[in-house]
Amino acid sequence: MSESGTAAGAVADTVAEEFRRLYGAEPEGVWAAPGRVNLIGEYTDFNDGFVMPLALPHRAVAAVSRRTDQVLRLHSADVAGGVVQLDTAALEPLSDTGWAAYPAGVVWALRAAGHPVTGADVHLASTVPTGAGLSSSAALEVVTALALNELYGLGLTPPELAVLAQRAENAFVGVPCGIMDQMASACCTEGHALYLDTRDLSQRQVPFDLAAQGLRLLVVDTRVKHALGDGAYARRRAACESGARALGVRALRDIPYGELPEALARLAGQSEEVRRCVRHVVSDDHRVERTIALLDAGDLRAVGPVLVEGHASLRDDLRVSCPELDLVVTTAVASGALGARMTGGGFGGSAIVLVEESDTEAVTKAVTEAFAASGFTPPRVFPAIPSPGAHRVS
Template identity: 70%
Template structure:
């Protein structure tokens, strides 16, 4: 019996015990790792995430009385009961804002959602930069799409989930996380153009090439709704405005030096613009390398991306830098922070034979620095959201 089947059975049983009747169905949606393309999504740029095997699972039933009942097996507390007509952006500052925000976004868009009972359980680490919030949003959106026969496509669900997080929760995130959770395919990375949401599944089977991609969760927690993330986004928008373009995606890599010169002495905006334009180019470079079969060569590109996030975007932290520096010194092909920054996780590309050495070195480096022990696991490109039963 597969792990997803076991999880579905457990969530179904927990729902039944909680609400007194079996759910109408069970769904799951994964967290994600972003291989390359950080902070480019809200600049209409390119990203390349893949889904993790870590998922949020939801058992859900329809209601017809305008009531939303929410329960999480991962959070202390009982069932939260909310009236759909009273859902208001910005008023809920608990975990319930994410699923209730999805319901709000669906109803605001005119979809006839009349209530639901929802029980959730997740294996996606929270605060680790692995999109636990997107997994929560997408699993609820997919369940309601199926139960209410809304007929929405996966990219449309992702858009609605992004709106829920931007407007209802108040976190100014881009579209990447929700699209990755909804649309990724097993054994592939998703090359996504965030402007038009065009997608291309790029084969990414590291095991077949004797390589591994490790995720190192630094255990340093972050939140996207704090001020620093919003400041970076506002700075990028300012840069686009000063350069007379709709988004920084429209600044050609070949014209970067000229664009930076036009920004004058606004060093903060110059740094943000430089990161976004060079990061888009790195995504395209990684796609080209993977399509040509030169997978090991993406390692230095990942490392370049970390330097840009650390020095230009300034969203790294000592723990993330220690992971990257230690992994590279221990034989990694490349490494970088992943996710929104200010904590969370780093990824490490390595030959399979080097994984034990790198893992031990990182763990010892954290112990020597008196940091909390990191969580290290292999990232296996997995499937996107699905109905389990």
């Protein structure tokens, strides 16, 4: 259930009104880009592997106008403080600009690629929960990239915008993320999951109509904040790269699942962390392939056990789960869910739960009560409804 035209117009009006208050002029347009939840395929995108995200109704919305004086003015409705003013010609990677690093990094990446972006006034507002593993940062990057692409007539495609947004996060912000988050925000379509090959960026929109089969996919935001810039994500990426080098392949995607035992035997001289990371990535790529086969066959219920397998791998091999995420999965499955797993980078954030529509209330109640019994902050639970990717609102 995406926003209706009336609701989308109301959001645009609110953001445009605040833009006028801040900058004393009308914006040239309003754009939106969604957060995402990943059905399956975690830590595979920077290994040239496969992923299957879908866009959420939650989105970053930006009112934007061009400037010609090399000034970039940024304001967020969601962060305390005033307008952040930067010199576009003086933007430097890894500079400390807080939340503004994400849109500023996009301007830097566009200029570094030779695109004539001379400045902008930007007002942002987002409903994507931060720190929940739902790609709030990618939404900020993609909505900024889309707006500037249209305003400056750059002619970049959605995948090209995603690549530039990823470069902003990698090189400017300093988070070594893969391409999935930005591609999902830029390229997902309503009612579909995005089956993406992160090596060549080929993609396929896969119909994902849960309601037609009496199912729901729930997102459980544990409210445990994660920060991927703290080094844990980077260490796992480095371990994956070490494993690929030791195996003599370009990326772990090149290790067939059937050859995984042999590959692990060849890694006997590597650290246990490297071996665990290799086992997770190769097996999770295989889980994506199994999931797409099940979706193509119309057997959505059979995806449930694959999700549970994926969580066990993330918990035990990659070791990126946490007690709250594990509690969601064990409680949901014990309460009748078809499957569940953590989603996103881990160390907190969110889990997804595949349930019969008729079991939604019971599973939600069980998870909420389990959190209360454990003394955890109450989780936030909402349906993951496949929604449109980035687009112009007005």
